[in-house]
Amino acid sequence: xxxxIVKNAMIPQGDELVxxxxxxxxxxxxxxxxxxxxxxxxxxxxxxxxxxxxxDSHTHFxxxxxxxxxxxxxxxxxxxxxGITTVIDMPCCxxxxxxxxxxxxxxxxxxxxxxxxxxxxxxxVTGEDVREEKHFRIVREQAEAGxxxxxxxxxxxxxxxxxxxxxxxxxxxxxxxxxxxxxGIHAENFAMTDFYTQKFIREGRLDAPAWxxxxxxxxxxxxxxxxxxxxxxxxxxLHIVHMSTGIGAxxxxxxxxxxxxxxxxxxxxxxxxxxxDAMSEYGAFAKIAPPLRTEEDNExxxxxxxxxxxxxxxxxxxxxxxxxxxAKQGMTIWTAFPGIPGVETMVPILVSEGYxxxxxxxxxxxxxxxxxxAIHYGLYxxxxxxxxxxxxxxxxxxxDREWIINxxxxxxxxxxxxxxGMKLKGKVVKTIVRGKVVFDEKKGIMxxxxxxxxxxRQTISKLDKVIRFPSINDIF
Ligand SMILES: [Zn+2]
Numbered sequence: 001x002x003x004x005i006v007k008n009a010m011i012p013q014g015d016e017l018v019x020x021x022x023x024x025x026x027x028x029x030x031x032x033x034x035x036x037x038x039x040x041x042x043x044x045x046x047x048x049x050x051x052x053x054x055x056d057s058h059t060h061f062x063x064x065x066x067x068x069x070x071x072x073x074x075x076x077x078x079x080x081x082x083g084i085t086t087v088i089d090m091p092c093c094x095x096x097x098x099x100x101x102x103x104x105x106x107x108x109x110x111x112x113x114x115x116x117x118x119x120x121x122x123x124x125v126t127g128e129d130v131r132e133e134k135h136f137r138i139v140r141e142q143a144e145a146g147x148x149x150x151x152x153x154x155x156x157x158x159x160x161x162x163x164x165x166x167x168x169x170x171x172x173x174x175x176x177x178x179x180x181x182x183x184g185i186h187a188e189n190f191a192m193t194d195f196y197t198q199k200f201i202r203e204g205r206l207d208a209p210a211w212x213x214x215x216x217x218x219x220x221x222x223x224x225x226x227x228x229x230x231x232x233x234x235x236x237x238l239h240i241v242h243m244s245t246g247i248g249a250x251x252x253x254x255x256x257x258x259x260x261x262x263x264x265x266x267x268x269x270x271x272x273x274x275x276x277d278a279m280s281e282y283g284a285f286a287k288i289a290p291p292l293r294t295e296e297d298n299e300x301x302x303x304x305x306x307x308x309x310x311x312x313x314x315x316x317x318x319x320x321x322x323x324x325x326x327a328k329q330g331m332t333i334w335t336a337f338p339g340i341p342g343v344e345t346m347v348p349i350l351v352s353e354g355y356x357x358x359x360x361x362x363x364x365x366x367x368x369x370x371x372x373x374a375i376h377y378g379l380y381x382x383x384x385x386x387x388x389x390x391x392x393x394x395x396x397x398x399x400d401r402e403w404i405i406n407x408x409x410x411x412x413x414x415x416x417x418x419x420x421g422m423k424l425k426g427k428v429v430k431t432i433v434r435g436k437v438v439f440d441e442k443k444g445i446m447x448x449x450x451x452x453x454x455x456x457r458q459t460i461s462k463l464d465k466v467i468r469f470p471s472i473n474d475i476f
Contacts, residue, residue: 002030004435005039006394009050011386015362017049024392027434031388043437045396048429051366052386053085053393054347057373058241058265058314060339061087064110065095070319070413073449075343076116078317078411080439082344083395083428085117086383086455088373091124091151092161093318099124099161100138101145108454115452116445117433118393120379122184123147127164130171136178143179146456148377149239150176153186154223155193155289163190166226173236181457182237182263182376187223187248188215188290201334208283208333212275212291220290221247228255228262239376240264242316244290246300253309263311263376266301268342268349269418274298278418284326284336286418288316302359305368312372313350315342319414326416341412345405345419351397351426369395378457396430403427 004024010017011032023031023039061075079087089111091098098104104121111119123142129135139150152172153163164172169185176183196214224240228251231238240252243264255262269278275292286292304310318339320326325337350369354360360368374384381387407420431439434453437446 002037002039004041004043004392005037006043006045006050006392006432008047009045009394010047011050012362012366017362019047022050022386022392022394024435027392027436029386029388029390029392032386041435043430043432045430049397049399051395051397052370052384053391053433054083054369054395055086055088055373055379055384056084056315056317056343056346057088057312057377058090058267058316059087059343060090060093060316060318061111062093062319063114064107066093068321069325072111072114073116074411074413075317076114076452077445078341079343080117080431080445081411081428083347083397083431084343085393085395085431085433085438086119086379087117087343088120088122088148088377091122092153092158095160097124097158097161098142099126099129101141104142104145104147112450112454114449115454116438116447116449117431117452118383118391118455119452120148120377120455120457121146123150124161125150125152125172125175126162127168128162130164130168135172135175139172139175139179143181147181148379148457149182149184151184151186151241155186155188155190157186169227170230170234173230173238174234177234177236180237182239184239184241185223185227186289187220187227187240187243189219189223192216192219192222197334206332208279208286209275211287211333212279212293215289215291217245217247217293217297220245221251224248224251228260231262232260237261238263242267242270242290242314243301243310244270244293244297246297249300249304249309253304253307256309264304264309265312265314265373266304266310267314267316268346269340271298271301272349272353272422273418282418282420284331284333285340285416287333287336287338288318288340289338302354305354305360306364310368311376312368313346314373315346317342317412319412322414322416341410341414341417344410344412345417347395347397347428348424348426349419351399352424356399356425379455380458382458383455392432392435394430394432395428396432398427398429400425401427
């Protein structure tokens with residue numbers, strides 16, 4: 001008898017939803033059919049939309065080392081509640097930070113027993129590694145160990161993960177280019193953000209929007225321009241992480257038109273919030289780097305998701321402890337830690353504000369939530385697809401359900417969000433990983449810590465080199 005059937009699923013076929021039953025054996029899709037099958041496990045999707053498992057390719061789950069903020073288990077819980085089946089965790093927010101295979105193995109030892117959903121890892125390389133002339137070696141070794149990309153910071157972040165100067169960034173690009181993997185940059189010009197931050201502090205500004213004004217749109221623009229120049233020079237695959245500006249989307253679009261391998265992601269908060277409103281209302285709870293921007297930026301980034309200059313969506317989930325890191329006595333907008341949680345709200349926001357409001361077609365929704373990140377990071381078509389042989393990872397969404405984001409209800413240890421109070425239409429009702437229900441809205445989390453698996457890079461692939469699989473209608 002068949003292992004598992006996901007029945008009454010409305011699955012995406014181009015821009016149409018088609019009713020089907022998905023057959024699962026050993027955690028993989030073995031058939032998609034209109035016929036009825038007996039199975040030991042029956043998962044009823046109840047006519048809801050079933051997407052290929054959604055991927056958050058940019059998380060900081062803080063483990064090991066910063067577990068007063070989040071543990072890998074609480075991060076996975078929040079992600080599963082939010083319909084995420086795979087996360088790709090960043091190298092910087094752990095002790096030690098990941099800047100080589102030994103640190104990567106240390107992290108894996110800590111997080112593997114805690115994982116509820118599948119996960120891959122970003123590799124790390126810093127300015128200090130370049131100064132010590134070991135960047136080529138550590139990049140090569142981490143690539144061989146299965147990381148999917150490398151992260152570089154142009155501005156200071158975690159003290160144990162030093163930023164790069166401009167020439168150090170060029171050096172990291174050369175090292176990563178040799179591996180064929182993407183290099184993701186935190187794109188803000190350090191000299192500019194630092195100068196205006198010091199200036200505003202001297203002038204005594206303590207209003208929350210000052211944080212955003214000190215880190216200007218121009219500072220992101222020139223950082224992206226430099227990144228593109230360097231990538232073109234050395235043939236690196238450049239990825240702009242958490243891109244916040246409309247001008248950024250235009251620059252990435254132009255670089256693509258010139259044939260460069262430049263990609264970008266944006267985050268839900270850069271699509272639906274602007275700095276003036278959100279920072280005035282939520283203060284440090286809306287403090288992130290890069291900062292929230294303007295309504296005009298929101299709209300251009302939506303256009304970017306439509307026209308492909310923004311390749312996919314990710315959260316930059318970075319929770320902090322309210323009592324000590326966000327709202328400690330005497331803390332100002334300058335000293336509170338920058339970061340917000342996001343894994344739980346990414347999919348619902350894209351469904352509600354993107355698909356349900358007509359900004360994204362169904363195929364665009366699938367591309368930006370699942371397919372494109374899987375391709376970009378070499379996890380495709382194991383992840384990010386509903387092919388025969390793909391992992392049976394699904395995000396089940398009730399498209400009509402109306403609900404309101406409540407900071408207190410979040411599964412993340414961070415009980416704050418500048419999205420608090422936002423009304424949405426569309427809710428995650430089940431999250432399925434390799435054929436098992438990990439989250440069910442009526443029952444909560446259904447697997448034990450350790451169920452989630454470490455996924456290594458499968459192939460080095462490029463977005464434009466992948467040909468769409470024939471329609472599933474051919475398989476019926
Ligand atoms: Zn980040």
